Amino acid sequence: DEIIINIEMNKNFWIGLENRNLAYITKIFPTQYVSGEGRKQFRECKKHIQLNFNNYNYPKNRNVSISRLKDIETNEELTDLIEIHNVNLEVIYKNCYNKCEEDLTPIEKITIYLKTTN
Numbered sequence: 001d002e003i004i005i006n007i008e009m010n011k012n013f014w015i016g017l018e019n020r021n022l023a024y025i026t027k028i029f030p031t032q033y034v035s036g037e038g039r040k041q042f043r044e045c046k047k048h049i050q051l052n053f054n055n056y057n058y059p060k061n062r063n064v065s066i067s068r069l070k071d072i073e074t075n076e077e078l079t080d081l082i083e084i085h086n087v088n089l090e091v092i093y094k095n096c097y098n099k100c101e102e103d104l105t106p107i108e109k110i111t112i113y114l115k116t117t118n
Helices: 017-032 089-096 106-115
Strands: 003-010 047-054 064-070 077-088
Touching: 003 017, 017 047, 017 077, 047 089, 077 089, 089 106
Parallel strands: 003 047, 047 077
Antiparallel strands: 064 077
16 A cells, blocks of 8 residues: 555567656656645655566666666755666576576566466
8 A cells, every 4th residue: 555566568678668667657656646635645645666577688687776766966865756676587587597496586486477488
């Protein structure tokens, strides 16, 4: 009830994909507000996470990256209420390819499931 998660599956990278994913999460975020309800609703807003399962090597050679809004000069975080999590299925799959099932982490199990072709 406290976190809203939007899940996206990205099969291939293309120019503009990050903008599309950002558009989705920023379209969902304001749906929690009711016009005329006052300031209280902005203090009580819920965290939103955009969870992108990327079937290509992004974030480059990393399993997962998490992004938030920050001031580019001071690096001060503006809010923690919007996060974009990019899960690199390609790298995770390569890392768990020869592991026994009992040695797999939950994210590795999900990755194998998502990458299975049959």
